[in-house]
Amino acid sequence: MxxxxxxxxxxxxxxxxxxxxxxxxxxxxxxxxxxxxxxxxxxxxxxxxxxxxxxxxxxxxxxxxxxxxxxxxxxxxxxxxxxxxxxxxxxxxxxxxxxxxxxxxxxxxxLLLYQCLRWLDSKLPNSVIYVNFGIAIVVKKQQFIEVAMGLANSNHPFLWIIRPDLVTGGEEVLNHPSIGGFLTHSGWGSTIENLSAGVPMICWPFEGDQMTNCRYTYKERGIGMEINGDEDGIRNVIQKSVRELLEGEKGKQMRNKASEWKKLVVExxxxxxxxxxxxxxxxxxxxxxxxxxxxxx
Incomplete structure (x- = not known):
């Protein structure tokens, strides 16, 4: 200020x-x-x-x-x-x-904070997608439905932090071994917290500096994917991205790169x-x- x-x-x-x-x-x-x-x-x-x-x-x-x-x-x-x-x-x-x-x-x-959740303890390593759109992003009802259906259709478990005012957030779980990816709005707080956890990202920026953070995440640091899609097609984009991140060779490469960044964070x-x-x-x-x-x- x-x-x-x-x-x-x-x-x-x-x-x-x-x-x-x-x-x-x-x-x-x-x-x-x-x-x-x-x-x-x-x-x-x-x-x-x-x-x-x-x-x-x-x-x-x-x-x-x-x-x-x-x-x-x-x-x-x-x-x-x-x-x-x-x-x-x-x-x-x-x-x-x-x-x-x-x-x-x-x-x-x-890094001063860490919390373990029982539900995550029951999941296999790198099997869960973490979803958090921060404290300010508001999505339309149809966008909310599309995200939910895309996650469901990926056939992978997910942990979604949903605020009461999200439709018309949480980062301490990222260090859990079951988390294999993070669907994020690319706010800077979420981005650097995720770097600390060494988890690759699926970036869906909305406004402000999120576009810039998204660009550097996938282009410069090699630890993310960018989502491009409208309300009618975003579920298919999310479904494909989740599967590619958790199952594909590209996801494996991003996890290796994310681990390298985590080491630098710890240092x-x-x-x-x-x-x-x-x-x-x-x-x-x-x-x-x-x-x-x-x-x-």
Missing amino acids: PFTIEAAQQLGLSVVMFLTISAYESCFTREYLDTVIDWIPGMNIRIRDLPSFSRITDPNDHMFNFTLDSAEVASKASGIIFHTFDALEVQVLDAISAMFPNLFTIGPLQ AAAPDGPSSKNLVKLVNESLLPKEHIPAKI
Whole structure:
């Protein structure tokens, strides 16, 4: 929230910005919006993969201007936290660090949490599809039916987190050995949590940065599939994708790749890993008064 920067400065307080989007998402600031897409430092992306609020034509759009304001005041913050880790977005983080030296990569946060469910314990390894569309996505009734029928027709068990307001979420289960895939809207929180679990994804983005996250998941990291389909045909797409992920050679390759990313995640969040070191550095350099004893993990 950019307004907190000015408030903190007036009160003489340290203030840290915590960005819940990916690092590559944050690159879409004013100086890049009118350039050729492959010129953005650290990125290789198509126009169709841009966040929805970066592709608007109305210069007065609220979300567009909110994003610009956030980027412009970021340099005044005592520190900037990205919910990511160095190995995941190394090129774009290098580019951002040149503009914002007080940047700290601290993630994934959810490694502090783990919960086992009895139902999952009864399933074979890599046999269950996990479905979660996050906290904000709303689908039409027909879309809901299509997803349900596609999952049912795949003949594989699935665990679907359904909010009361999903029609007109949960990630702790991803580490269970029975989970073999994740059908996701590609929100950044869900994406990085899934990387921690080492599970391949079926990506169905709806809005915002989800298109960008989806692109990097299947194209750059090789651990996902992209869903393209309308309301009438999406059930067949989901059915085919679930079977390919859990039964096919492509799914096996994605699981192997996802396991490699999981190792990097664990290394980043270990006590001597870069994310842990960045947390200590953030506290010592940006939050603690100079006369205090430096914090340690």
